[in-house]
């Protein structure tokens with residue numbers, strides 16, 4: 001499928017085709033990320049680690065802010081999105097770690 005650059009979109013209908021394409025891609029990446037989180041539950045259980053490790057959360061945010069700047073995404077937006085996403089993944093880990 002040919003993708004249209006933002007400047008090449010001549011109507012909202014054309015633009016939304018691209019947004020929907022990107023959302024499918026984002027979902028694919030998040031599903032891949034969530035499979036690593038599911039595996040983290042088993043490894044943390046074995047290694048006696050908690051669901052939330054603040055140093056790692058902050059390190060992820062540092063990485064993501066740097067990458068956002070490099071790729072032209074607002075670093076504060078990336079910071080907020082990643083913290084919200086990690087809160088959800090940590091809640092998922094917590095639920096499963098305490099089930100055992």
Ligand SMILES: C=C(O[C@@H]1C=C(C(=O)O)C=C[C@H]1O)C(=O)O
Pocket residue numbers: 037040051052053054056057060085086089090093
């Ligand atoms: C995956 C981990 O568990 C939590 C989830 C994180 C994430 O979604 O990236 C980061 C830090 C964690 O405390 C981890 O500790 O690396």
